[in-house]
Amino acid sequence: MSAFDRSGVFDLAPIAMWMEDFSQVKAQFDAWRRAGVSDIRSFLREDLSRVALCAGKIRIIDVNARTLELFGASSRQQLVDNIGRVFRDEMLESHINELSALFDGETQFVGSGVNYTLTGQRLDIQLRGSVMPGHEATLDRVLLTTEDVTEREQARRAEHQNRQYAEGIFEHSPVSLWVEDFSSIKTLLDELRDRGIVDFRVFTDVHPEFVRQCMSEIRVIDVNRATLDLFCAEDRRTLLHRQGEIFRDEMEKHFKEQLIDLWNNNLFHQREVVNYALDGSARHVLLQFSVLPGHEDDWSLVQVALTDITARKKAEAYLEYLGKHDVLTKLHNRAFYMDELNRLERKSLRPVSAMVIDLNRLKETNDHLGHDAGDALLRRIGEVLNGAVSRPNHAARIGGDEFAVLMPGADRQAAAAMADTIMELLKINNQFYSNAPLSISIGLATSEDGEKIETVVRRADALMYEHKRAQQRVRPELLRSNA
Structure with a gap:
């Protein structure tokens, strides 16, 4: 028989129950009060050794059979002798709640914590305590129940970990x-x-x-x-x-x-x-x-x-651009030009005008001044044509020194205006590069009724060569007159 009036309910209860004596803890509380301690929770958290001091003053009066079973003890004495293995580690932190409740005069408290079986197995526990009636002044009889909530807490921790994992994947x-x-x-x-x-x-x-x-x-x-x-x-x-x-x-x-x-x-x-x-x-x-x-x-x-x-x-847009443009002049390339010829041939829109342009003396420039100088001329003619030609018209580099402008819907007058615009821009460009003036030969043709676009381009090409030959005839005359 234990030191208190034991009943069968205590011993046969399906939940772990402890009867404990907190009277020495009460004495410690009184000493701290006399020393001026009022905020016990902060006081204990400042130094967890104070919690350990209180824990060491608790005396176990009795435990029931379920307690021995839960903690793997064969007897009350074995459990008491090894109580340090049961209450350790983070238990001191959770112990603050029950100590604070008792210090503040409460007769009941609830908390959670971690205990360990004598074999070292972790137990998540739900702790409930109640000061027995008539013992409020001395705290020498406090009944505690320890409910094993390990399975529930493991599920909660797993859920928390899964949530953190999902949130981490989402956030990062x-x-x-x-x-x-x-x-x-x-x-x-x-x-x-x-x-x-x-x-x-x-x-x-x-x-x-x-x-x-x-x-x-x-x-x-x-x-x-x-x-x-x-x-x-x-x-x-x-x-x-x-x-x-x-x-x-x-x-x-x-x-x-x-x-x-x-x-x-x-x-x-x-x-x-x-x-x-x-x-x-x-x-x-x-x-x-x-x-x-x-x-x-x-x-x-x-x-x-x-x-x-x-x-x-x-990258796709650039690759598409490269597929349709000449990188040096920024004009359309020959592949685009051929597609545009085929498209215009299929369309019923007429008239269509075509201009073929040759950059004069490009080979001479490359041979005497180097390809960098020749490339500079090509970039400049590209600037001129890009400045003069806009949709629905298209300018293209179709050969090393040969260019073409296709003008859907443009009659002879519109095509001639385009040629004038190109020549005006050419003059302006040459003002900035007076030491290396651009010179071009132009052939211009406009479609006749029923004429294929390919034929129009051939006529423009022939006229361009005629213009080029005329320029070549003029140049020797100019040289002789200057002499």
């Missing part, structure tokens, strides 16, 4: 991630179905305001760090407040296609779109939209991933 993903709520859009689409709308594409063509309404109903729940970096936003608040600067211009057209996908129950789709950073620069992105699992019925949680493909698009 190198891809811009948006978590959004599309439930209001789902409601709007369902209402249209209820009204009998079948062809949603036609409906959005007729009612573009519906697309804009749906755009305004998107609720952004969160964005990650990569999103702020992608759009040059200093924080989430700034980004969300200035969304109109990000999603503009053709974004409404792309969003319409996204709505059509959703209407057709395509809850996972992707497309390339153009957004804008807050500094105004364009961002080509691959948009990937996913309704997250478990939210297929209301679309209340969707993820939008934006992969920055700006560099790729620039």
